[in-house]
Amino acid sequence: MDFTFSREHQLLRRTIREFVEREVVPRATEIDENEEVPFDVLKKAAKMGLFGMPFPREYGGAGAGEIGYCILAEEMSRGCASTMATIGAHIGIGAMAIYLDGTPAQKEKYLKPLARGEKIAAFGLTEPQAGSDAASIRTRAVRDGDSWVLNGSKIWITNGGFADIFSIFAVTDPALGARGGVTAFIVEKGYPGFKVGSLEEKMGIRGSSTAELIFEDCRVPHENVLGQFGAGFVTALKTLDMGRITLGAAGLGGAQALLDLCVEYAATREAFGGAIAQKQAIQWMIADMATEIEALRSLVYRTAWMVDTHQDVTTQAAMCKVFGSEVQARAVEKAVQLFGGLGYMRGHPAERAFRDARICEIFEGTNEINRVVIATNVLRKVGVRISA
Amino acid sequence: MKIIVPIQQIFDPKQIRVSSQGRVVTGGASRVIEAASKAALEEALRLKDELGGTVDVVALGEADVEESLREAQAMGADQAYLLCDSAFSGGDASATAYALSVAMQRIGGFDLVAVGEGGAISGPMLAEFLGLPQVTHAATARVDANGRLVADQRWDRGVRQVRVALPALIAVAADANTPRYAHSARVMSVFSEPTLTVWTAADLGLEESQVGSQGAKTEVRRTAVPDARVLGERITGTPEEQARSLVGKLRAKGLL
Numbered sequence: 001m002d003f004t005f006s007r008e009h010q011l012l013r014r015t016i017r018e019f020v021e022r023e024v025v026p027r028a029t030e031i032d033e034n035e036e037v038p039f040d041v042l043k044k045a046a047k048m049g050l051f052g053m054p055f056p057r058e059y060g061g062a063g064a065g066e067i068g069y070c071i072l073a074e075e076m077s078r079g080c081a082s083t084m085a086t087i088g089a090h091i092g093i094g095a096m097a098i099y100l101d102g103t104p105a106q107k108e109k110y111l112k113p114l115a116r117g118e119k120i121a122a123f124g125l126t127e128p129q130a131g132s133d134a135a136s137i138r139t140r141a142v143r144d145g146d147s148w149v150l151n152g153s154k155i156w157i158t159n160g161g162f163a164d165i166f167s168i169f170a171v172t173d174p175a176l177g178a179r180g181g182v183t184a185f186i187v188e189k190g191y192p193g194f195k196v197g198s199l200e201e202k203m204g205i206r207g208s209s210t211a212e213l214i215f216e217d218c219r220v221p222h223e224n225v226l227g228q229f230g231a232g233f234v235t236a237l238k239t240l241d242m243g244r245i246t247l248g249a250a251g252l253g254g255a256q257a258l259l260d261l262c263v264e265y266a267a268t269r270e271a272f273g274g275a276i277a278q279k280q281a282i283q284w285m286i287a288d289m290a291t292e293i294e295a296l297r298s299l300v301y302r303t304a305w306m307v308d309t310h311q312d313v314t315t316q317a318a319m320c321k322v323f324g325s326e327v328q329a330r331a332v333e334k335a336v337q338l339f340g341g342l343g344y345m346r347g348h349p350a351e352r353a354f355r356d357a358r359i360c361e362i363f364e365g366t367n368e369i370n371r372v373v374i375a376t377n378v379l380r381k382v383g384v385r386i387s388a
Numbered sequence: 389m390k391i392i393v394p395i396q397q398i399f400d401p402k403q404i405r406v407s408s409q410g411r412v413v414t415g416g417a418s419r420v421i422e423a424a425s426k427a428a429l430e431e432a433l434r435l436k437d438e439l440g441g442t443v444d445v446v447a448l449g450e451a452d453v454e455e456s457l458r459e460a461q462a463m464g465a466d467q468a469y470l471l472c473d474s475a476f477s478g479g480d481a482s483a484t485a486y487a488l489s490v491a492m493q494r495i496g497g498f499d500l501v502a503v504g505e506g507g508a509i510s511g512p513m514l515a516e517f518l519g520l521p522q523v524t525h526a527a528t529a530r531v532d533a534n535g536r537l538v539a540d541q542r543w544d545r546g547v548r549q550v551r552v553a554l555p556a557l558i559a560v561a562a563d564a565n566t567p568r569y570a571h572s573a574r575v576m577s578v579f580s581e582p583t584l585t586v587w588t589a590a591d592l593g594l595e596e597s598q599v600g601s602q603g604a605k606t607e608v609r610r611t612a613v614p615d616a617r618v619l620g621e622r623i624t625g626t627p628e629e630q631a632r633s634l635v636g637k638l639r640a641k642g643l644l
Contacts, residue, residue: 007455007458007579008575008576008578008579010455011455011458011459011462011570011575011578011579012572012575012576014418014420014459015459015462015569015570015572015575016572018569019569044569047569047571048569048570048571048572049571049572049573049574050572052572052573053572057573057576057577061573062571062572062573062575062576063573063576063577064572064575064576068572068576
């Protein structure tokens with residue numbers, strides 16, 4: 001057993017941390033305030049190869065594996081949750097679906113520019129009546145000669161407002177539903193019949209784009225069927241497994257950033273004639289945060305290591321998502337309390353984190369759905385089958 | 389153009405602190421390339437981007453200095469040389485510059501040495517040992533039509549342009565440029581590339597008396613933390629208000 005990061009991953013972390021501290025942190029407040037996707041920052045991130053972090057070098061990636069991608073998520077999230085949401089939607093689900101199930105030709109055409117950051121990806125599964133109940137999607141795809149005609153809409157799609165390439169899930173056989181009747185498609189922004197609908201205003205991660213996608217007789221070439229025909233739901237679930245691990249890493253970065261702030265403040269803020277770090281009430285907050293963060297770090301990187309060593313991670317990925325988002329939520333709650341009035345003020349990092357962190361318990365499968373995933377796999381071992 | 393850049397590795401200044409007894413506490417701090425060394429490397433890499441050629445990096449220190457040399461390679465440097473030997477330990481600026489100069493002569497054939505200014509490696513000492521003309525405080529280095537190096541020396545009140553025949557040495561201050569970030573794919577591959585050479589003192593034909601503590605010309609008698617500076621008070625307002633306020637304060641102190 002060896003818990004040491006490789007020298008490559010250590011240097012990767014130092015390089016990304018320097019980038020985040022120099023380029024992202026100084027912009028984080030403004031990105032939130034102005035609801036502005038920081039395209040200039042994303043361009044610099046693309047130039048240093050961050051957009052293809054886990055993908056092999058043959059596809060324009062960095063070849064840093066899931067561990068490298070978790071390092072990116074942790075470090076980026078320390079600086080700006082909005083920018084992490086943008087990068088996460090691009091790498092972790094949008095491009096990941098193509099990496100996991102794309103044909104060599106699709107990877108050549110789509111994954112390469114995505115990994116190099118020349119194009120941005122998004123992942124479209126959620127619909128107005130199909131959130132946690134993803135099997136209820138209604139967007140329909142009907143074959144017409146050499147192409148498929150898509151009709152329907154997707155909502156709350158991260159990067160939706162500006163992405164170039166979309167992994168879209170549509171019903172190809174309503175009778176079969178999720179079991180064989182859903183197919184994934186690669187849709188380009190410029191395809192006729194595709195348009196971006198309304199852009200959402202959000203409580204947090206305001207510097208990320210969340211959009212509605214509308215398909216009106218949108219023509220998609222047959223060669224853009226992603227993965228096996230009818231197995232789109234499998235592609236979606238496999239992809240979400242990967243996204244959930246990095247959500248855990250993002251929660252880790254968010255929580256660690258708050259702990260660092262709290263520790264520094266507790267050591268310097270004086271009350272009743274001494275630093276508040278001397279007060280047991282403060283010590284317990286810090287001890288609980290530090291303990292949970294340490295446990296989360298172990299879970300996240302062990303799961304990432306399991307991915308890189310080709311093990312099944314569905315259960316652990318759901319655990320990363322649930323635990324990561326909730327450790328972060330508890331850290332945020334404590335941080336605002338520890339900073340007192342200061343932490344409640346607009347523009348304070350704890351205030352922004354309070355709004356940014358909340359979505360992590362909701363998106364990429366609510367924590368309730370992820371608990372169903374965990375329980376299903378745990379109970380299966382004693383022969384209990386959970387009915388949907 | 390062949391350029392050599394000496395690299396200094398230090399503890400991350402953001403992660404070290406000074407104890408109440410005045411000792412520098414480095415426990416757990418990560419090691420980074422000194423800012424001035426990184427600026428010198430960036431200056432060299434820009435010349436390479438423009439003119440082609442190579443940028444080699446050389447450092448003196450313990451085995452873990454490989455991390456900084458590999459980082460420099462991930463940023464775009466070619467060959468790396470590490471001077472690693474217990475004989476080198478305890479050296480001062482002069483002993484270190486001498487060992488580095490001997491290593492650079494062994495590498496040979498270079499047109500330019502770019503060194504960080506204001507850091508642990510002394511550019512002027514290196515230039516003396518190498519017998520090279522030097523431009524200190526250099527920025528935006530370029531090569532003119534006659535093959536001479538042109539560099540800007542930025543001072544408080546302007547810029548002085550200096551031309552120098554090659555081979556030469558430039559000393560680059562930490563704020564001369566903004567160093568590039570290493571590409572992630574390079575970071576992931578650089579450690580397994582056979583482009584790092586380790587030299588001992590004997591490999592370079594150096595005697596123990598010439599390097600390290602024995603070769604040092606200075607000795608550290610005492611280290612101390614400078615007293616915290618008391619910040620001055622800024623008086624604002626119209627010139628008249630400022631004058632009035634200043635006179636009031638001087639009177640209050642019994643100075644007027």
